[in-house]
Amino acid sequence: MKTPSRAFKDAVYEQFARIGKAVSSPKRLELLDLLCQSEKTVESLAHEAGLTLANTSQHLQVLRSARLVDSEREGLYVTYRLSDPMVCEFFRSMRVLAENRLAELEMIKRRFLNGREGMEPVDRESLLQRVIEGHVTLLDVRPEGEYRAGHIPGALSVPLRRLKEILADLPPEQEIVAYCRGPYCVLSVFAVEMLRKEGFNAVRLEEGVQDFRAMGLPIDSEKEAR
Amino acid sequence: MKTPSRAFKDAVYEQFARIGKAVSSPKRLELLDLLCQSEKTVESLAHEAGLTLANTSQHLQVLRSARLVDSEREGLYVTYRLSDPMVCEFFRSMRVLAENRLAELEMIKRRFLNGREGMEPVDRESLLQRVIEGHVTLLDVRPEGEYRAGHIPGALSVPLRRLKEILADLPPEQEIVAYCRGPYCVLSVFAVEMLRKEGFNAVRLEEGVQDFRAMGLPIDSEKEAR
DNA sequence: TTATTATTCAACAAATCAATTGAATAATAA
DNA sequence: TTATTATTCAATTGATTTGTTGAATAATAA
Missing domain, CATH: 3.40.250.10 (Rhodanese-like domain)
Structure with missing residues (x-):
C-alpha cells in the first residue's frame, strides 16, 4: 500500500530519470554532443558517430522522447536539433563532472595524445x-x-x-x-x-x-x- | 575494424555514460537528492526512500562506482555522502532541465497539491x-x-x-x-x-x-x- | 507511373538492470 | 565467547535496453 506522498515522489523521480535514461548510453551522449555543435541530419549523425542508420534513428527517438531534441522534416532529410540551449549546458555540466570525478578520463586522453x-x-x-x-x-x-x-x-x-x-x-x-x-x-x-x-x-x-x-x-x- | 580515434571516442563517451547510468534510475535519483541535504546512513536512506536495505545498499554502490558518493564506516553504521558539492549542483541542473522540458512534472505537482x-x-x-x-x-x-x-x-x-x-x-x-x-x-x-x-x-x-x-x-x- | 533515397518500424538475440530473498560479514554488546 | 544489529554479497526472476536485420513509409526524381 502506497501513501499518496510516496506515489507523488515516485512519479517525480521517474520524470527526472527520463533525462537520466536518455543520457545513460555512450552513443546517445555522442549524438547529443554532436548536436551541441549544430543541427544535423540523421545520416550525418550516423556517419559521425559510427552507427547504422536504424540504430541512430532509434537513439534519436529516445532523446526526443526525453524532450532533449526536436526533429523536423526538410524535404528528403530529417534534421535533428537540441530542443533548448539548456540541453547543451546540461551536457557540458555532465562532462565537467565526469572530468572532475573520473580519473579514467584523463588517462584515456593522455594515452590517445x-x-x-x-x-x-x-x-x-x-x-x-x-x-x-x-x-x-x-x-x-x-x-x-x-x-x-x-x-x-x-x-x-x-x-x-x-x-x-x-x-x-x-x-x-x-x-x-x-x-x-x-x-x-x-x-x-x-x-x-x-x-x-x-x-x-x-x-x-x-x-x-x-x-x-x-x-x-x-x-x-x-x-x-x- | 576500429580506428584509434573511434576507440578513443568510444572510451570517452563510455566514461560520460557512467554518470548517466548512475542517474538513470528513479530510486538512485531519490537517494542522491536526499544526500544533497546531508550525509546519511544506509538505514535512514532506505527508510526515507521506501526501499529495502539490500536494495538501498546496491543502489548506493552503483552511485559510488560512478564516484558520485563516498562511504565511511562509523561504528555500527556506514555513512554515505556526496563525493563533491559539484554532484549536488549537477543534480540540481538535471532537475531544472526536467522542470523546463517535461511538462508532466508540473502536472504531477499540481495534481498532488x-x-x-x-x-x-x-x-x-x-x-x-x-x-x-x-x-x-x-x-x-x-x-x-x-x-x-x-x-x-x-x-x-x-x-x-x-x-x-x-x-x-x-x-x-x-x-x-x-x-x-x-x-x-x-x-x-x-x-x-x-x-x-x-x-x-x-x-x-x-x-x-x-x-x-x-x-x-x-x-x-x-x-x-x- | 516507377525508381531512388532517407528514415523509421518491427522483430529478434544478447546483455544489462531492478528488486527480492536469504546468507555472509563486520562491529559492538552482553 | 555468543548474540545482536547494520550492511553487504550472491543468486534469482522478470523487465528493459542495445544493436542487428530486413521490411515499411515518405519525399523526391525520372
Missing part, C-alpha cells in the same frame, strides 16, 4: 586579442555547418578535409591555433599534426565553442531565417 | 530581511541532521514530527513560512497543512537550501570537526 601533438596550453584570455591584432591565425577545423552555427570570433572555417588545399595560403611564420568541438574531438589533433609536418608553428586549443560560451566569451554565428 | 495548501509565492528576496526584522517565523521542518548540515539563516529547526509539540510556542498572529528539501518534498506541505488547521497564517516556501545556495544567497551551517 601520447606521441601525438603535445598540449601546450593556449592562453585563452589573450587569444582573442592576438587574433584581432593579427599575431595568430585561428582555424576552426569542424565541418562548415558547425562553423556557421557558431564560432570563435576571428576564426577561419577550414574543415579538416580542406586543410591540405589551403596550406599555401597560411602565413608561414605565424603561430596557428586550431580548435574543433572540444577536448575530446580529434579533428584539431589531426589538423595540428598535419600543420607541423608541413613546418608550421601550430598548437591546439582544447576548448570548443560551448566552452567559450560557458566562460562568457563572445561567439559569432550566422543565424538562419527560420 | 490540489486541494492541499495553495502555493502562494513567497517573496524570497525580502524573506531574509523579514526574518531578521522579526516579521516572519521561518521553520525548517526537515530532520535535525539536515538542518545542521545547512539551513537558511534565521530558520528554526522544527522537524515535522515535533511540530505539534511546539505549536504553543509560535507567535499566533505572525506569518509562518515553512520550507523543507525543495519543490518536491512533502514535509513542508504537511507542516503548512497542520499549521493552518491550528489557525496559523502559514505558507510554504518551495525552494530548499540548495536552491538558495544556487541563487547565491547565504547558508548557515554547523561544520563538524572531521
Whole structure:
C-alpha cells in the first residue's frame, strides 16, 4: 500500500530519470554532443558517430522522447536539433563532472595524445586579442555547418578535409591555433599534426565553442531565417 | 575494424555514460537528492526512500562506482555522502532541465497539491530581511541532521514530527513560512497543512537550501570537526 | 507511373538492470 | 565467547535496453 506522498515522489523521480535514461548510453551522449555543435541530419549523425542508420534513428527517438531534441522534416532529410540551449549546458555540466570525478578520463586522453601533438596550453584570455591584432591565425577545423552555427570570433572555417588545399595560403611564420568541438574531438589533433609536418608553428586549443560560451566569451554565428 | 580515434571516442563517451547510468534510475535519483541535504546512513536512506536495505545498499554502490558518493564506516553504521558539492549542483541542473522540458512534472505537482495548501509565492528576496526584522517565523521542518548540515539563516529547526509539540510556542498572529528539501518534498506541505488547521497564517516556501545556495544567497551551517 | 533515397518500424538475440530473498560479514554488546 | 544489529554479497526472476536485420513509409526524381 502506497501513501499518496510516496506515489507523488515516485512519479517525480521517474520524470527526472527520463533525462537520466536518455543520457545513460555512450552513443546517445555522442549524438547529443554532436548536436551541441549544430543541427544535423540523421545520416550525418550516423556517419559521425559510427552507427547504422536504424540504430541512430532509434537513439534519436529516445532523446526526443526525453524532450532533449526536436526533429523536423526538410524535404528528403530529417534534421535533428537540441530542443533548448539548456540541453547543451546540461551536457557540458555532465562532462565537467565526469572530468572532475573520473580519473579514467584523463588517462584515456593522455594515452590517445601520447606521441601525438603535445598540449601546450593556449592562453585563452589573450587569444582573442592576438587574433584581432593579427599575431595568430585561428582555424576552426569542424565541418562548415558547425562553423556557421557558431564560432570563435576571428576564426577561419577550414574543415579538416580542406586543410591540405589551403596550406599555401597560411602565413608561414605565424603561430596557428586550431580548435574543433572540444577536448575530446580529434579533428584539431589531426589538423595540428598535419600543420607541423608541413613546418608550421601550430598548437591546439582544447576548448570548443560551448566552452567559450560557458566562460562568457563572445561567439559569432550566422543565424538562419527560420 | 576500429580506428584509434573511434576507440578513443568510444572510451570517452563510455566514461560520460557512467554518470548517466548512475542517474538513470528513479530510486538512485531519490537517494542522491536526499544526500544533497546531508550525509546519511544506509538505514535512514532506505527508510526515507521506501526501499529495502539490500536494495538501498546496491543502489548506493552503483552511485559510488560512478564516484558520485563516498562511504565511511562509523561504528555500527556506514555513512554515505556526496563525493563533491559539484554532484549536488549537477543534480540540481538535471532537475531544472526536467522542470523546463517535461511538462508532466508540473502536472504531477499540481495534481498532488490540489486541494492541499495553495502555493502562494513567497517573496524570497525580502524573506531574509523579514526574518531578521522579526516579521516572519521561518521553520525548517526537515530532520535535525539536515538542518545542521545547512539551513537558511534565521530558520528554526522544527522537524515535522515535533511540530505539534511546539505549536504553543509560535507567535499566533505572525506569518509562518515553512520550507523543507525543495519543490518536491512533502514535509513542508504537511507542516503548512497542520499549521493552518491550528489557525496559523502559514505558507510554504518551495525552494530548499540548495536552491538558495544556487541563487547565491547565504547558508548557515554547523561544520563538524572531521 | 516507377525508381531512388532517407528514415523509421518491427522483430529478434544478447546483455544489462531492478528488486527480492536469504546468507555472509563486520562491529559492538552482553 | 555468543548474540545482536547494520550492511553487504550472491543468486534469482522478470523487465528493459542495445544493436542487428530486413521490411515499411515518405519525399523526391525520372
